[in-house]
Amino acid sequence: MTTNQKHPSQWTITPEDFMTRDERKRLLKVCRERSELDQLHGRRTWIVRYMLVDLALYSGLRVAEMAALKVGDISLNGESYIIVRNGKRDKKRTVWIDRELVKHLKQFLQLKKKTFSESTEPDAPLFTGNSNGHVPPITLQKSFKRAAKEAGLPIRYSVHTARHTYATFLLNDTRNLRYVQKQLGHSSISMTAVYADILPEENGTLANKISRD
Numbered sequence: 001m002t003t004n005q006k007h008p009s010q011w012t013i014t015p016e017d018f019m020t021r022d023e024r025k026r027l028l029k030v031c032r033e034r035s036e037l038d039q040l041h042g043r044r045t046w047i048v049r050y051m052l053v054d055l056a057l058y059s060g061l062r063v064a065e066m067a068a069l070k071v072g073d074i075s076l077n078g079e080s081y082i083i084v085r086n087g088k089r090d091k092k093r094t095v096w097i098d099r100e101l102v103k104h105l106k107q108f109l110q111l112k113k114k115t116f117s118e119s120t121e122p123d124a125p126l127f128t129g130n131s132n133g134h135v136p137p138i139t140l141q142k143s144f145k146r147a148a149k150e151a152g153l154p155i156r157y158s159v160h161t162a163r164h165t166y167a168t169f170l171l172n173d174t175r176n177l178r179y180v181q182k183q184l185g186h187s188s189i190s191m192t193a194v195y196a197d198i199l200p201e202e203n204g205t206l207a208n209k210i211s212r213d
Contacts, residue, residue, distance in 0.1 A: 013194050016156070018164040023153055024057055030151040044116050048127060049143050051108045056144060056159050058101045060166035060184055062088065063144075063159040067137040071109065072122025076102050087185045095183055167195045 034046035125134040148157040181192040
């Protein structure tokens, strides 16, 4: 461990580290609307950006993991999941995905093949770069930030903010710490436990329960 690395017990997640539910909805709405407009005009920029943002918000994948995805890493028939083959420290894991993300991925792959004439063979990259190879992580990061800016969100928001958002609400909605740990690919459950604090909107309700008698 280097001197710049923090022990899991020192990590904290504050409200500025993740989006609110309303911010998440606003970001997806802007991306969806821009994507629909691009489809009408035969453009691909916001179609790809919308896929990136939805994937980031509802899978919790790191930006490098998304950049490395191949079409064959995604299972959309029957059980729906994404295989991350080279996660942090080269660890492999399975990330289960919800029905809406499955629907979006299917639509994206259809557009990728029929509209943009890009390969959807198992070895083909999910996000295709200019040379038909994988898009660099920095390009995806910039694309996400552009989407956040268009939605009027704070400039600090990034793909990693989406990962924090996913983890925070997944834990709040499932109350299953072990499941969230596996989804995120954390080596220790103590790393995942930083998301266990109650959400800000719950804090206000609980604060008003104090008795003044």
